[in-house]
Amino acid sequence: MEILIDRSSPTPIYLQICQQVRGMIASGALPPGFRLPPERRLAAALGVTRGTVLAAYRELRADALVDARVGRGTSVLAQRFHAQPSPAGDVPWNQLFRAAAARPQDPLVRDLLELSERTDVVSFGIGLPAPELLPVSTLHHLLDEVMAEAGAAALLHSPTEGHTPLRETLAELMAARGIRCGPAEVLVVSGSQQGLDLAARAFIDPGDPVVVEEPSYFGGLQAFRAVQARLLPVPADEEGMRTDVLESLLRRQRPKLIYVLPTFQNPSGHVMGLARRRRLLELAASFQVPVLEDDPYSELRYEGEPLPSLKALDEAGVVLYLSTFSKTLFPGMRVGWLVAPRPVVRQFALIKQSSDLHSSTPGQFLVERFIRRGYWAPFVRASRSAYTARRDAMLEALAAQAPEGMTWRRPEGGFYVWGRLPNGVSMTRLLGAAASAGVTFLPGRPCFIDEPGGEFVRLNFSHPSEERIRDGVRRLAAAIASSTERPRAGTPAPIETRPIV
Amino acid sequence: MDIVLARRMEVVRASDIRELLKLTSRPSVISFAGGLPAAELFPAAKIAEAARRVLIEHGARALQYSTTEGHPPLRAFVAERMNRLWGTGYANDEVMITTGSQQALDLTGKLLLDDGDEVLCESPTYLGAISAWNVFRPRWVEVPTDDDGMDPTALEQLLDRCRRPKLVYVVPNFQNPSGRTWSFARRRRLADIAKRRGVPVVEDNPYGEVRFEGEHLPAIASLPEAGTVISLGTFSKVFCPGMRLAWVAAERNLLAKLTILKQGADLHTSTLDQMILAEYLASHDLDADIRRVASAYRERRHAMIRALEREMPEGARFSRPQGGLFLWVELPEAVDTRALLADALQHEVAFVPGDSFFPSRGGRNAMRLNFSAMPPDRIEEGIHRLGGMVREALARAHDETLVVA
Numbered sequence: 001m002e003i004l005i006d007r008s009s010p011t012p013i014y015l016q017i018c019q020q021v022r023g024m025i026a027s028g029a030l031p032p033g034f035r036l037p038p039e040r041r042l043a044a045a046l047g048v049t050r051g052t053v054l055a056a057y058r059e060l061r062a063d064a065l066v067d068a069r070v071g072r073g074t075s076v077l078a079q080r081f082h083a084q085p086s087p088a089g090d091v092p093w094n095q096l097f098r099a100a101a102a103r104p105q106d107p108l109v110r111d112l113l114e115l116s117e118r119t120d121v122v123s124f125g126i127g128l129p130a131p132e133l134l135p136v137s138t139l140h141h142l143l144d145e146v147m148a149e150a151g152a153a154a155l156l157h158s159p160t161e162g163h164t165p166l167r168e169t170l171a172e173l174m175a176a177r178g179i180r181c182g183p184a185e186v187l188v189v190s191g192s193q194q195g196l197d198l199a200a201r202a203f204i205d206p207g208d209p210v211v212v213e214e215p216s217y218f219g220g221l222q223a224f225r226a227v228q229a230r231l232l233p234v235p236a237d238e239e240g241m242r243t244d245v246l247e248s249l250l251r252r253q254r255p256k257l258i259y260v261l262p263t264f265q266n267p268s269g270h271v272m273g274l275a276r277r278r279r280l281l282e283l284a285a286s287f288q289v290p291v292l293e294d295d296p297y298s299e300l301r302y303e304g305e306p307l308p309s310l311k312a313l314d315e316a317g318v319v320l321y322l323s324t325f326s327k328t329l330f331p332g333m334r335v336g337w338l339v340a341p342r343p344v345v346r347q348f349a350l351i352k353q354s355s356d357l358h359s360s361t362p363g364q365f366l367v368e369r370f371i372r373r374g375y376w377a378p379f380v381r382a383s384r385s386a387y388t389a390r391r392d393a394m395l396e397a398l399a400a401q402a403p404e405g406m407t408w409r410r411p412e413g414g415f416y417v418w419g420r421l422p423n424g425v426s427m428t429r430l431l432g433a434a435a436s437a438g439v440t441f442l443p444g445r446p447c448f449i450d451e452p453g454g455e456f457v458r459l460n461f462s463h464p465s466e467e468r469i470r471d472g473v474r475r476l477a478a479a480i481a482s483s484t485e486r487p488r489a490g491t492p493a494p495i496e497t498r499p500i501v
Numbered sequence: 502m503d504i505v506l507a508r509r510m511e512v513v514r515a516s517d518i519r520e521l522l523k524l525t526s527r528p529s530v531i532s533f534a535g536g537l538p539a540a541e542l543f544p545a546a547k548i549a550e551a552a553r554r555v556l557i558e559h560g561a562r563a564l565q566y567s568t569t570e571g572h573p574p575l576r577a578f579v580a581e582r583m584n585r586l587w588g589t590g591y592a593n594d595e596v597m598i599t600t601g602s603q604q605a606l607d608l609t610g611k612l613l614l615d616d617g618d619e620v621l622c623e624s625p626t627y628l629g630a631i632s633a634w635n636v637f638r639p640r641w642v643e644v645p646t647d648d649d650g651m652d653p654t655a656l657e658q659l660l661d662r663c664r665r666p667k668l669v670y671v672v673p674n675f676q677n678p679s680g681r682t683w684s685f686a687r688r689r690r691l692a693d694i695a696k697r698r699g700v701p702v703v704e705d706n707p708y709g710e711v712r713f714e715g716e717h718l719p720a721i722a723s724l725p726e727a728g729t730v731i732s733l734g735t736f737s738k739v740f741c742p743g744m745r746l747a748w749v750a751a752e753r754n755l756l757a758k759l760t761i762l763k764q765g766a767d768l769h770t771s772t773l774d775q776m777i778l779a780e781y782l783a784s785h786d787l788d789a790d791i792r793r794v795a796s797a798y799r800e801r802r803h804a805m806i807r808a809l810e811r812e813m814p815e816g817a818r819f820s821r822p823q824g825g826l827f828l829w830v831e832l833p834e835a836v837d838t839r840a841l842l843a844d845a846l847q848h849e850v851a852f853v854p855g856d857s858f859f860p861s862r863g864g865r866n867a868m869r870l871n872f873s874a875m876p877p878d879r880i881e882e883g884i885h886r887l888g889g890m891v892r893e894a895l896a897r898a899h900d901e902t903l904v905v906a
Contacts (some may be wrong), residue, residue: 020771074834128566136560140553155548155741185893190745191766197766205507222765226611227507256505269766295658318502320640331562332772344504354632355607356600360771362552414808429527 001030001037005046013048015207017056017228023396025065025076032078036066038450040072068282096268105363122472125416125440127327130390133383134330138375139366146365147213158361160353162188162337162344168370169336173371177298178312179321179339187345190359192296192324192336196223197355198348199292199320203256204229209259209321211249213241215456216445217266220259220294228257234447239267240272244281250287258289260330263309264297264414267447274307285316292320299380301413302388317341325367327415328383333363365419384470393416397473403481408459417459418444424484427454433479439472512635516857527849531883533815533870534851536677536826539736541876544785548741551781555773563773569764570756571598571748572775578782579734580747586710588723589732591750600770602707602735602747606633608762609668609703609731609749614639618667622649622657625829625858625867627677627705630670639667641860648820650683653690656710666700668731673721674709675825678858678869681821688721698729706735707747710791710804713799714825722750736778738826739791744774758779795824802828804877805870805884812888814895829855831866832891835898838868844890850883 003020005013024030037045039053043235046053055073060066068074146154161167167183174181182403196219204210206228212221216231232255234246241260249255262272273281284291291309311321323337325439336349352358370376394417398408405422421430427443434440444456459476461469555563570576576596583596587859599605606629613618614637622630624643631641642663645655650673660666671691673683683691695702704721722730735747749759763769805828809819816833832838838854847853854869874878 078836079822115548126566131561131565134561134564136556139564140560141550143549144512147545147552152543154612155543155545157537157742158541190771193765194767201507202510203507204511205506217767219768221782226762228764285502290502290504316502321534326566330773331566332562332564333774334767341504346515347506347510347513350512350515351636354513354603354629355766356604356634356745360600360745360774362777363771363773419721439763474522 003042003046005048012207014052014055014059017042017046017048018052018059019206021056021060022132023066027068030076032076034076035072036074036076042176056299067122074224100456120438122464122468122475123371124459124461124464124472125442126463127460128331129327130177130386130462130465132465133377133379133386135379137460138370140298140374142366146362148356148371152189154362154365156361157426158358158364160349160357160358162186163361163364163368164398165372166364167366167492169371170339173376174339178308181339182329184342185339185341185345186259187336187338187352188359188364189336191326191334192294192322192357193219193223193330194219194326194334194356195322196292196351197205197226198338198351199257199322200224200229201351202226202347203290203388209255211255212245212449213265214449214451215260215267215444215453216259216449218446220261221446221449224259228284231449233451234288236265236268236270238270240270240276241280243283246280247283249282250289255289258284259292259294260291260310261296262294263281263301263307264411265457266296266414267416267442267444269409269411269416269420271304271307277300277307277310277313281310281313281318282314288318290318293320294305295321295323295363295416298323299328300387300415301386302391302411304412311339320344328380329367331361333367335359335363335367344419379384387415387462390461390464390466390469393469394473395459399471401473403476404479406480414463415460417461419457419459421455421480422484425480426483429483430479433483435477437475438481439475439479441476509636510636510640516741521554525619530846530849530851531875531879531886532851533872533875533880533883535871535874536852537871538742538794538826538873540796541740543796544790545741547785548777548781551784552773554775555776556779559776563776564602565772567759567769567772567775569769571596571770572772572779574779574783575746576748578779579750583720583734583750584730586717587706588719589715589750591732596750596754597747597751597756597763598770598775599648599747599763600767601704601737601745602733603629603633604745604763604766605733605747605749606630606705608636608759608766609733610637610639611762611766612755612758613667613701617664618665620698621666621669622654623671623676623679625678625855625864626670626860627672627843627854630705630706630858631858632861633830634664635860640721640824642666643860643863644669645752646679646681646764647680650681650687650790651691653687656887658692660694668701668703669695670703670705670883671721672707673703674706674710675822675827676719677708677825678827678853678855679829680698680820680822680825680827681829682718682750683716689726692721692724692726692728692730696726699728700726701729701731703731705734705781707733707735707738708825709734709737710797711826712801713795714823728906729755739787739794740778740781744771746770746774746778798824798826798873801872801875801877801880804880805872806890808809808881808884812884814892819890828870828872830868830870831855832868833895834866836866836891836894841868841890841894844894845887848886848890850886850890 031266039050043050044055066074067077167186170186171181171183200223204227209232210224210229211232213236235242322338322342408417408419442458444453512751579596580593616638619642621814623644623646645652660671694893722804724734819830820828854868855864855896
């Protein structure tokens with residue numbers, strides 16, 4: 001077993017060891033049953049501390065690649081996907097996949113998207129705008145205008161950075177959100193998911209740390225995991241990310257990025273307070289860590305006073321601001337945008353060029369015209385009033401129907417109610433019961449990193465009508481009631497050690 | 502503040518050529534540099550009509566999120582068409598719609614490539630693949646390639662020397678940049694070698710449908726010798742490039758992985774664009790569109806070859822593709838096409854210098870010419886100017902040699 005340590009590499013040494021052993025297991029160089037050297041011996045051979053080797057072995061155990069037994073040391077486990085000696089021509093895929101791609105990832109979003117198309121199911125699962133609000137007839141007129149004026153240009157290639165008039169329009173839209181920027185600081189992306197992907201690829205090498213809130217948006221976590229980031233969760237409370245915890249973490253670690261959704265956070269619905277916002281920016285500036293602010297929902301505020309975005313407060317130029325039309329106008333066109341200093345926009349554009357050349361040209365023409373013709377502000381007003389009614393319908397239905405012990409937050413904006421199930425509900429059973437009752441929701445688990453999060457549910461209220469919301473809450477309440485496990489006699493109730501988020 | 506980028510970004514740099522070619526969007530420039538299909542040949546009005554119908558009839562659905570794998574009727578269309586034209590046997594659920602074929606390349610790289618893994622490719626190879634995969638820092642292994650495709654003996658020898666060969670990338674029909682089409686025999690040899698060695702083939706076929714002479718040859722993915730093949734195709738060359746609609750087809754376990762990677766990259770491809778295309782395909786004959794485009798391109802290629810025969814000095818070689826968008830010119834060794842480009846831009850002619858298509862080095866005396874985007878009279882004028890510059894460059898090189906001697 002040969003391991004090479006590169007001390008000049010920013011990848012921590014324990015991860016270097018872990019990655020190389022993982023590679024040798026994947027390639028079959030270390031067969032199942034192979035005993036890894038004892039920690040002390042490997043540490044001496046590599047000239048590292050025993051703790052470093054311990055940490056590497058711990059990672060390998062967590063990935064179920066090795067097993068440690070007292071007295072027998074650490075040995076390689078049989079891999080579920082380990083290629084058996086194969087007849088000529090069979091490709092040993094799991095040896096070929098990149099380390100990052102070979103790890104199982106959650107197909108949750110895909111499944112929820114599929115379910116949201118079914119009419120017999122009330123879907124609280126996914127964050128879709130209300131279909132009734134989609135400005136279909138406006139778009140159809142705008143399409144006629146675009147084709148008459150721009151003709152084939154609206155169907156051809158457009159610049160990687162985005163259709164220039166759209167970048168100008170977005171810069172003006174940013175001014176309305178208190179953010180001063182020019183068109184050159186705007187990059188159009190194929191939905192904000194692409195913005196997350198570009199950020200992950202631009203900043204993160206395997207093993208690099210990224211600070212995230214816990215819980216956080218799982219699409220963001222997914223983008224960072226895809227580049228093998230090391231996620232450093234910071235707990236969030238009613239005021240958003242705990243900046244005191246962040247500070248002590250920044251004193252010990254050098255993260256490449258801080259990822260945060262300060263306004264109507266997904267999934268929790270929290271709004272980061274003004275003092276926390278300022279403190280976060282101070283810390284980011286003094287520790288020189290860029291902040292990726294993900295802001296899909298801030299225009300959808302149903303009560304209370306708006307707070308300035310991090311980008312609007314950013315004097316040091318540390319914030320990369322990401323937003324999207326997917327939660328307001330129409331998700332299907334995949335138009336989002338990033339506002340960032342020019343060097344960042346230039347670098348992201350280079351990566352975007354190699355990932356999809358540019359975003360759909362007709363979609364960009366339509367969005368640009370929609371805003372320029374003054375449809376945007378009235379549209380957002382109409383959305384706010386419709387969603388206020390839907391949120392209220394969900395809160396009222398929960399108050400009337402929810403089983404005892406269930407708690408939830410009243411969100412001031414955004415798309416979701418974040419709820420906590422009563423003690424003793426089995427999520428596995430609930431998923432089954434909800435599916436047969438014809439209601440879907442997002443289980444909290446994929447939004448967490450360290451915490452299990454198994455008792456949380458995220459309920460979307462923007463997509464179903466008020467009537468469907470009432471119906472769906474009724475179904476959900478019944479499903480929860482039928483999924484409660486009675487504490488077995490003689491077994492003490494589990495001790496709750498988790499803070500309420 | 503100083504921004505600390507990932508080390509991977511060391512290889513992601515703006516290309517000087519691309520900067521130079523930005524100047525070529527002026528209408529006065531005769532550009533052979535782009536990879537664009539001819540704008541005037543797109544059925545723009547009919548596409549607009551399809552878009553209008555989609556918005557009126559399915560507006561709410563067309564603007565919502567949709568599944569990562571793509572619009573089901575479109576996936577079915579692609580599978581049926583691939584199987585009919587290229588002899589493959591893909592099921593509908595072995596096809597995923599991507600945001601342009603650039604995304605399909607990117608996802609394939611994300612799926613397979615780690616630092617230092619080997620990618621075997623034709624020499625020269627497609628620039629978009631080089632840029633898509635360079636971010637994963639693979640080791641490029643260029644396989645000697647002649648007019649019939651990769652040299653199978655050389656491929657075997659190079660594979661012997663590879664440590665972690667992850668894929669063989671080929672564009673067997675009217676390759677970009679060379680315009681070459683692989684012979685049937687070479688397709689079979691590649692399929693056999695790749696299968697024996699357990700190395701997947703990425704078969705990219707963006708131009709195959711635009712054939713204006715001869716008969717289609719079967720896809721490598723369709724051959725009985727073939728092992729695992731990932732097939733890429735696109736609507737950009739035959740429908741409308743601005744919509745970013747392409748596909749990847751592969752066996753199910755691979756497609757499942759690619760789907761999750763795409764979900765992390767952009768969730769899904771524009772629903773509206775996919776539905777517009779599906780609507781268009783349901784009411785129009787795509788084959789008739791392609792015949793119309795191909796016949797215009799045949800005329801343009803013919804004009805370019807005639808002009809090259811007339812204008813280029815002795816010692817220049819060029820390919821005579823039976824389809825696609827590009828042809829490849831090799832000039833006498835003494836001509837450096839990068840230097841020539843600076844000259845050409847002064848004379849308002851643009852092309853892409855050959856060395857852009859070699860991951861390591863080579864092609865200093867070659868150039869790629871696109872013949873699809875300019876009408877025949879502009880092509881003749883452009884080649885006339887280029888021919889003059891090449892002759893001057895040769896004369897200068899000759900003088901310099903004399904001085905040194």
